Amino acid sequence: xxxxxxxxxxxxxxxxxxxxxxxxxxxxxxxxxxxxxxxxxxxxxxxxxxxxxxxxxxxxxxxxxxxxxxxxxxxxxxxxxxxxxxxxxxxxxxxxxxxxxxxxxxxxxxxxxxxxxxxxxxxxxxxxxxxxxxxxxxxxxxxxxxxxxxxxxxxxxxxxxxxxxxxxxxxxxxxxxxxxxxxxxxxxxxxxxxxxxxxxxxxxxxxxxxxxxxxxxxxxxxxxxxxxxxxxxxxxxxxxxxxxxxxxxxxxxxxxxxxxxxxxxxxxxxxxxxxxxxxxxxxxxxxxxxxxxxxxxxxxxxxxxxxxxxxxxxxxxxxxxxxxxxxxxxxxxxxxxxxxxxxxxxxxxxxxxxxxxxxxxxxxxxxxxxxxxxxxxxxxxxxxxxxxxxxxxxxxxxxx
Amino acid sequence: xxxxxxxxxxxxxxxxxxxxxxxxxxxxxxxxxxxxxxxxxxxxxxxxxxxxxxxxxxxxxxxxxxxxxxxxxxxxxxxxxxxxxxxxxxxxxxxxxxxxxxxxxxxxxxxxxxxxxxxxxxxxxxxxxxxxxxxxxxxxxxxxxxxxxxxxxxxxxxxxxxxxxxxxxxxxxxxxxxxxxxxxxxxxxxxxxxxxxxxxxxxxxxxxxxxxxxxxxxxxxxxxxxxxxxxxxxxxxxxxxxxxxxxxxxxxxxxxxxxxxxxxxxxxxxxxxxxxxxxxxxxxxxxxxxxxxxxxxxxxxxxxxxxxxxxxxxxxxxxxxxxxxxxxxxxxxxxxxxxxxxxxxxxxxxxxxxxxxxxxxxxxxxxxxxxxxxxxxxxxxxxxxxxxxxxxxxxxxxxxxxxxxxxxxxxxxxxxxxxxxxxxxxxxxxxxxxxxxxxxxxxxxxxxxxxxxxxxxxxxxxxxxxxxxxxxxxxxxxxxxxxxxxxxxxxxxxxx
Numbered sequence: 001x002x003x004x005x006x007x008x009x010x011x012x013x014x015x016x017x018x019x020x021x022x023x024x025x026x027x028x029x030x031x032x033x034x035x036x037x038x039x040x041x042x043x044x045x046x047x048x049x050x051x052x053x054x055x056x057x058x059x060x061x062x063x064x065x066x067x068x069x070x071x072x073x074x075x076x077x078x079x080x081x082x083x084x085x086x087x088x089x090x091x092x093x094x095x096x097x098x099x100x101x102x103x104x105x106x107x108x109x110x111x112x113x114x115x116x117x118x119x120x121x122x123x124x125x126x127x128x129x130x131x132x133x134x135x136x137x138x139x140x141x142x143x144x145x146x147x148x149x150x151x152x153x154x155x156x157x158x159x160x161x162x163x164x165x166x167x168x169x170x171x172x173x174x175x176x177x178x179x180x181x182x183x184x185x186x187x188x189x190x191x192x193x194x195x196x197x198x199x200x201x202x203x204x205x206x207x208x209x210x211x212x213x214x215x216x217x218x219x220x221x222x223x224x225x226x227x228x229x230x231x232x233x234x235x236x237x238x239x240x241x242x243x244x245x246x247x248x249x250x251x252x253x254x255x256x257x258x259x260x261x262x263x264x265x266x267x268x269x270x271x272x273x274x275x276x277x278x279x280x281x282x283x284x285x286x287x288x289x290x291x292x293x294x295x296x297x298x299x300x301x302x303x304x305x306x307x308x309x310x311x312x313x314x315x316x317x318x319x320x321x322x323x324x325x326x327x328x329x330x331x332x333x334x335x336x337x338x339x340x341x342x343x344x345x346x347x348x349x350x351x352x353x354x355x356x357x358x359x360x361x362x363x364x365x366x367x368x369x370x371x372x373x374x375x376x377x378x379x380x381x382x383x384x385x386x387x388x389x390x391x392x393x394x395x396x397x398x399x400x
Numbered sequence: 401x402x403x404x405x406x407x408x409x410x411x412x413x414x415x416x417x418x419x420x421x422x423x424x425x426x427x428x429x430x431x432x433x434x435x436x437x438x439x440x441x442x443x444x445x446x447x448x449x450x451x452x453x454x455x456x457x458x459x460x461x462x463x464x465x466x467x468x469x470x471x472x473x474x475x476x477x478x479x480x481x482x483x484x485x486x487x488x489x490x491x492x493x494x495x496x497x498x499x500x501x502x503x504x505x506x507x508x509x510x511x512x513x514x515x516x517x518x519x520x521x522x523x524x525x526x527x528x529x530x531x532x533x534x535x536x537x538x539x540x541x542x543x544x545x546x547x548x549x550x551x552x553x554x555x556x557x558x559x560x561x562x563x564x565x566x567x568x569x570x571x572x573x574x575x576x577x578x579x580x581x582x583x584x585x586x587x588x589x590x591x592x593x594x595x596x597x598x599x600x601x602x603x604x605x606x607x608x609x610x611x612x613x614x615x616x617x618x619x620x621x622x623x624x625x626x627x628x629x630x631x632x633x634x635x636x637x638x639x640x641x642x643x644x645x646x647x648x649x650x651x652x653x654x655x656x657x658x659x660x661x662x663x664x665x666x667x668x669x670x671x672x673x674x675x676x677x678x679x680x681x682x683x684x685x686x687x688x689x690x691x692x693x694x695x696x697x698x699x700x701x702x703x704x705x706x707x708x709x710x711x712x713x714x715x716x717x718x719x720x721x722x723x724x725x726x727x728x729x730x731x732x733x734x735x736x737x738x739x740x741x742x743x744x745x746x747x748x749x750x751x752x753x754x755x756x757x758x759x760x761x762x763x764x765x766x767x768x769x770x771x772x773x774x775x776x777x778x779x780x781x782x783x784x785x786x787x788x789x790x791x792x793x794x795x796x797x798x799x800x801x802x803x804x805x806x807x808x809x810x811x812x813x814x815x816x817x818x819x820x821x822x823x824x825x826x827x828x829x830x831x832x833x834x835x836x837x838x839x840x841x842x843x844x845x846x847x848x849x850x851x852x853x854x855x856x857x858x859x860x861x862x863x864x865x866x867x868x869x870x871x872x873x874x875x876x877x878x879x880x881x882x883x884x885x886x887x888x889x890x891x892x893x894x895x896x
Contacts, residue, residue, distance in 0.1 A: 054700075058750070070753060075684045151699070295896075296893060
């Protein structure tokens, strides 16, 4: 019983409580930059007028009849320049774990839960200048000033953002539970404070962030108490659009370098003696991603490599990697079938602690602003002492 | 109205009576340039075969005689100008004449002597007046020209060198210089006038002339050699501003018809009411692409593939009206209902009730004062006959006869010889691949019929209304639709 409860909390906390992020699948499908649908240059959070009024309402839902009255007259633009938005995900989760040898059998567990409740506000103070806020019930907050240098220059612009946000890295998928997100330090609460400069150069987007390098929504830099040398984190993300219109392809690479942090990457939890970690870790994360759309199919993939170099203590250096891939098929407009495949290997030197997870999901968009998802996922662990698990998850997501 | 009248009284009004003439000569000061020879890259078997094609941008004769100069009196009005029929021929892939002045309200007969496809694309201040397909030698079409200004003619069928201008003058006191540079403007009431001379590459000159009762006037106008202009200069006739008097009905607000009345005096009030009624809907549903100002530059545009329409020009592709005419409100509603297939312009059928679509269509009109004249008039589309192999075969013959392949390619695969086309907004445009079976015009046979009859204004796609009867048009439509094979595999994969 106990282990099942723990399991549920791991899943909830660890981030099915997925927070207000983007669906790179839509970007793969349309070949569009995240900025088309989201105010944030790195995607996620408050949607643009296009994202909420056009894409969510016209492109996503299952076909319907002719409008007879102003059924869907809703607009999050409450007044000139002020947009409200929100995401609400309510879910039901059923979870079982195969009992590892020598342990008492555990029954499955089931729960209703609120995965996400976020309220956004974006105030467009001028053509150049906005303030963006995201208040999450579980997942902390984002708050930043966003400055756009050349909003009218066509596909060329520079954005500067200042405040508290998640630095651009890889694919910012809605599912923070992915091995490539939460498992490597990009979970729902891994927001950081600092600056980010994003350059949009036609098909190429480059974002460079300078942040404290702290996790868990900390708003000040608590790292490096022992060592006062430069210990901010730097992140660089590139994304390039290629291919003809019927085969939109995006490829990109990201780097996150965080010297002298006081905790190891979550990927190495359990492999590190907590005392040595506190002495300072130099962390490097590298990622490559790809998004491909082809007719009704989409493919998204990300690979993340993590290296922690410990200043003091036993492990010296640890390296691991994770990957997450999703194949999507639009069966009809408003009904998607998804297959996911994830892999993680926290310690490259020993193939004994890897994990494999795959799932299938059916996602339906019955009405504007609403989607329902049914997902079955199975995780297999190389370590015999961790029982393999199966999750069944249904959720309803309302967004505006 | 009163202001207009006063202005009218102040201006010399020229009476139509046999009177003295203004005679003059236009000269070019500087060494006569040798006209450049055009190398026809398209249809070289016809174009320039009988005689070489020479650039007519600057034609200087002996003693500096400057041809192709339009000379007009400015700042005058004429109560009932004599309209004189005019002619324009396409011969040897050249517009003949290169420059001519005509009185507003006159009809011009356009003919094609070449056995290749031409399309006469006429634009006034960049806006399409008409775009007529003329694929057959011997075709003659008539068009009336009402709006004064410099109408530029071009051919999009790959004959990029074909350029000519019609100078439409609001009165009959105008002339064009022939090769000897001399011109005559007859029957001018004695008095003091301003005479303007316009040359497409040398600019505009103005001289003052005093017309004596008996002797008339004699003038010489000299254009000095200098760098040639990139674009034809604007020619203003210095007309009095037409003051718009508020009509009695437009005093009260709110009582505005969905259909613009076509009365210029009521337009400002109608436009403002349409703005007020549609603004909220427009901002919510359209502005992200078409821009708050209707200029096609909404905030999403940098991230889209297709360029949303700029409404301020009043140019619309999908109309049931004559080439160059404005769309009807139903045309715009149809576009909102079905969207523009194959582009990012969505269908609003599911989210906007019919009434809102009409309000928005009316709102779109409010961006262009061209609609002050009222929307265009629909050309009726007759019932479609069912598609039969015989009709398709007949349509194919028409396709070959009308040489659609010039722009569309033999099999309609967009591999025609005319590839470098530009639309009225200055953007590159290509003919669509007709084998894909996705038509911007709409999914129904009647949508293609409409496009063939009316052309797609603002693009090179000309109108064929005057060349084909309904039976031939339907045959062509069925042939076009037969070009798109069933696509089981690509439909299964959901490919565009």
